Amino acid sequence: MPDPIMAFIPAYRCARQISRVLKQFDPAMQQRLAEVVVVDNQSPDDTLATAIEGLKSLRHVRVTALRNCDNYGLGGSHKVAFLRTLEKGYAGCLVLHGDDQGSIADIAPLLDAGAHQQYDALLGARFMTGSTLEGYSAFRTFGNHVFNGIYGLAAGKRFYDLGSGLNYFSATRLADEDWRRFANDLTFNYYLSLAMVARDWRMHFFPLTWREDDQVSNVKLFSQARRTLGIAWEFLRDREAFLAANHADRPADFAYPSEEMFTQAPQEGG
Template identity: 50%
Template sequence: MSSPGTERILVFIPAYRCAAQITRVIDQFDAQVQHRIDTVMVVDNRSPDDTLEAAIAQARSRITGCQFIAWRNDDNYGLGGSHKAAFRYAIEHGYTHLVVLHGDDQADIRDLLPLLDSGAHRDHDCLLGARFMPGSRLVGYSLTRSWGNRVFNLLFSLAVRGRVRDLGSGLNMYRLKAFEQFYYLTFPDDLTFNYMMLLSSYARRHRIRYFPISWREEDQRSNVRMVSQSFRVLGLLASFMIDRTRFLARDVRERVRAAYPGTIVHRHGAE
């Protein structure tokens, strides 16, 4: 467990249609990982399969050294909406840091341990896993997609006037003090939420550090339509470059919600 009275770390696992992978994600939480965190929270976005049930079954025997929470969104909010639900829960329940680990078993939570051991999470607002930097390891990722990501990283770097090494790898950590204002409520609820968060963090001068990760593609199913997604990301970037203040201030959600409620369907372990 993290040091009582100083910091509390919640690992948020967004999950949708990944029953086959979520058990492997839960298996990443060995004794070393559980010793360094306080809570693992799987947030299921109304999966049509038994993703949440599989997570609970695996966690009953695997996660015994920290708290485990299984949460189901009251509606399908999208990936961004699940982030908002988790950020709100973590802030309201007194956590100091939030780790995002995608539930499709592409990233590995153990790549974060050296930064926790060194205390880097206390000195930075955002620790962002990067697939395309020295020390990273890619398995099963096509060369075409790799170069496409590198091009987008370059474009974002030019827009923010800083070094962007990855737009969203599936493993990030945030110091919640920098996010208490909940300004990201108006960001998209879909997969482009991560891009808005990244642009906003640079605009707000957050202390950002990238770190190398291991990342693989095996049996995962992508929910991304690559061509349409690419054009939308370019549109977001162009709007940011034209007027970043106005762009980050407006509500760009397709559906405006006052909150992103959900239900805790299972919990075990000490809080």
């Protein structure tokens, strides 16, 4: 495989959705990838067990289920995956959230066209022309457009989304490890978005289909809005200090250990 890509699925309390997510990996998608990794962040439900059963059905690609040794947050799970991407020598990390809101089929044409070789990041954008939102409230859509605009003004670059659940990141750019200092919670992607602009990443936004039906939201809207504004202001005030500071709740060199709960090699004739 000339460009081995790892697909990373962060999972927390998504026992009802994770099977549907893994079914998106049809044989053609499996053969585009070197490994599919589910990272369970100490889910209190049956997310991990359900994920392992779903992974067993993927017979054309190596699959692995990891369980974080502590609750690291969504950002911390990204760090687990980014570290694995670098350690395994993969060309990049494809992110698909485990709550079945996005469709991996939306990024498949970009991979086939080699866009992951032309850009440092492929970013699914719920709020750009061509995207479809299903079950997403008008209020939240409006709020996202406002924050996209604010971050665009702060960074000097247009944003179509500050962090959907379908993205690709090049290992070449992940190797600088700025992301180690970003917050480990749900705001991780806001820090990453601003850093990508500051570090001159080649970014490409693409439209996607996004749906909400039986997902469990972990976002408290108004407190999250205040935090989001604060991050943009901190970046605007002094971007170099922003990038140099450790915004995580753990040391910047923390290893983010996880335990391998299941692995399976590609099956001959599977």
